[in-house]
Amino acid sequence: xxxxxxxxxxxxxxxxxxxxxxxxxxxxxxxxxxxxxxxxxxxxxxxxxxxxxxxxxxxxxxxxxxxxxxxxxxxxxxxxxxxxxxxxxxxxxxxxxxxxxxxxxxxxxxxxxxxxxxxxxxxxxxxxxxxxxxxxxxxxxxxxxxxxxxxxxxxxxxxxxxxxxxxxxxxxxxxxxxxxxxxxxxxxxxxxxxxxxxxxxxxxxxxxxxxxxxxxxxxxxxxxxxxxxxxxxxxxxxxxxxxxxxxxxxxxxxxxxxxxxxxxxxxxxxxxxxxxxxxxxxxxxxxxxxxxxxxxxxxxxxxxxxxxxxxxxxxxxxxxxxxxxxxxxxxxxxxxxxxxxxxxxxxxxxxxxxxxxxxxxxxxxxxxxxxxxxxxx
Numbered sequence: 001x002x003x004x005x006x007x008x009x010x011x012x013x014x015x016x017x018x019x020x021x022x023x024x025x026x027x028x029x030x031x032x033x034x035x036x037x038x039x040x041x042x043x044x045x046x047x048x049x050x051x052x053x054x055x056x057x058x059x060x061x062x063x064x065x066x067x068x069x070x071x072x073x074x075x076x077x078x079x080x081x082x083x084x085x086x087x088x089x090x091x092x093x094x095x096x097x098x099x100x101x102x103x104x105x106x107x108x109x110x111x112x113x114x115x116x117x118x119x120x121x122x123x124x125x126x127x128x129x130x131x132x133x134x135x136x137x138x139x140x141x142x143x144x145x146x147x148x149x150x151x152x153x154x155x156x157x158x159x160x161x162x163x164x165x166x167x168x169x170x171x172x173x174x175x176x177x178x179x180x181x182x183x184x185x186x187x188x189x190x191x192x193x194x195x196x197x198x199x200x201x202x203x204x205x206x207x208x209x210x211x212x213x214x215x216x217x218x219x220x221x222x223x224x225x226x227x228x229x230x231x232x233x234x235x236x237x238x239x240x241x242x243x244x245x246x247x248x249x250x251x252x253x254x255x256x257x258x259x260x261x262x263x264x265x266x267x268x269x270x271x272x273x274x275x276x277x278x279x280x281x282x283x284x285x286x287x288x289x290x291x292x293x294x295x296x297x298x299x300x301x302x303x304x305x306x307x308x309x310x311x312x313x314x315x316x317x318x319x320x321x322x323x324x325x326x327x328x329x330x331x332x333x334x335x336x337x338x339x340x341x342x343x344x345x346x347x348x349x350x351x352x353x354x355x356x357x358x359x360x361x362x363x364x365x366x367x368x369x370x371x372x373x374x375x376x377x
Contacts, residue, residue, distance in 0.1 A: 124188070126148075138168075225292075227281065
């Protein structure tokens with residue numbers, strides 16, 4: 001609440017400062033040169049941006065003043081033993097408190113920076129860890145992929161399978177899908193490079209620990225990422241089954257290598273080589289687009305609590321503890337009971353995602369507060 005008050009005060013002070021500057025600006029200021037005109041235009045724009053925020057903060061101040069008056073009245077009524085009037089005053093205070101909370105929510109929702117890519121569709125990729133966990137980890141990778149497919153259904157998004165490489169015994173090595181709908185990237189962006197750590201009991205009653213990764217790639221338009229054919233190496237070969245045998249008689253599998261970055265994309269989902277090439281190009285564009293986004297984010301924010309690392313076990317993002325039936329998000333110390341219900345991809349997963357979004361908004365506001373309090377008017 002203190003941060004909210006400080007930031008509201010900063011907005012009000014800056015609004016008053018800009019208003020004073022505009023009031024003092026001479027009518028003939030346009031004659032003093034292009035530089036002064038640009039300065040005045042900038043002040044006008046900033047004044048227009050701050051005006052609605054300052055109006056909300058003024059409402060908050062008026063409501064808080066009303067609370068102070070009610071508190072004074074309650075003390076007076078208490079001395080006069082006017083219990084009925086005191087109860088009415090307390091009810092009025094609760095109503096004003098609710099209004100203040102609503103106004104603060106309105107103020108800060110309008111202040112939270114809008115991410116450029118929040119409305120983008122995404123490409124989801126899941127990959128099983130190759131060194132730990134074995135078959136158990138591959139089976140868990142399939143469950144996580146199914147979880148996101150179910151979550152897409154829960155959010156009424158479209159889920160299009162792009163690639164699916166099964167493992168033995170019903171597991172999954174790698175899979176990719178395109179998810180389209182309302183603000184998909186906004187909801188899934190903190191699942192990027194998510195690294196669950198798995199504790200599973202096998203039939204031999206050994207405890208296995210494994211890793212798998214989830215990568216969310218914002219889906220770009222072709223105009224955002226242009227691929228020069230000279231930068232691509234295209235390999236084709238026959239598809240192989242889980243046991244290594246050839247399952248196709250034609251070279252339908254397509255592997256793309258982006259020479260400048262070394263990125264490799266492979267697709268064998270369709271029987272058509274042309275279709276597999278289209279899918280692989282789509283995934284490659286998304287990966288290159290992700291690199292551009294990450295570069296921009298690194299320039300804007302040096303460190304963020306919600307940022308994540310590589311696929312190494314030491315960099316845990318989430319822990320799935322099956323023996324204790326518990327999911328823990330390490331970034332925000334958030335725990336969910338009932339893993340079976342959670343991996344269904346419904347309300348449980350959505351609650352965690354909403355909590356991550358809420359904390360990200362709060363973090364962004366704190367950064368804004370720091371910047372505004374430090375910067376000159």
